[in-house]
Amino acid sequence: EVQLVESGGVLVNPGGSLRLSCEGSGFVFANAWMNWVRQAPGKGLEWVGRIRAFAQGGTTDFAAPFQGRFSVSRHDDGNTMYLMMTGLKIEDTALYYCTTEGFTYGFHSHDSWGQGTLVTVSS
């Protein structure tokens, strides 16, 4: 069974930086494309970005609001993906989910989700 566990969410000051982690188990992590999706309190889902498997180049894509401010990396030996966030703003307050993309089902579908880790940006 695919399991994803996010961690690292805390209270951080505006302008600060934070690194989130997502550890996967129950599947071959190195073969998976991984994503971050966030959800502000009481709001909808917002796609943040993805990292491809190294077999497909390990490259990343980001939604426009996050380009240059957020980065994603992966450490396949530890079955872990990271989201590095810099220049945090109050509006970055959200529950951050990691997902697998097209691993079990079709391309470009988020087929497994973690439970999320809460990031709060406030002074």
Place this chain on the structure above:
Amino acid sequence: ALTQSASVSASPGQSITISCTGSNNDIGYYNYVSWYQQVAGRAPRLVIFGVTSRPSGVSDRFSGSKSGNTAFLTISGLQAGDEADYFCASYTSSRTDVFGGGTRVTVL
């Protein structure tokens, strides 16, 4: 973001259809539309991928379709357990993903 109606309500046993409108650069460009169910307090769950396909374990009461730049999720034989927020998503020509704003389904 893709455009979804804010809410829909119906009685048990009825059918509902949720629409999700995008553009030529997302829904109209690829057949990579997916739908997610989010019950209150829970993580989202994939219910439709590739416009029309269902993951294993998802009831066949859930079906998806697409016409031009608009995708649809139909839930037939509505049940109390279907009460949730539903989000559409699409891959785009810019190699990004985009989600809809969500539709709240209420079972009367």
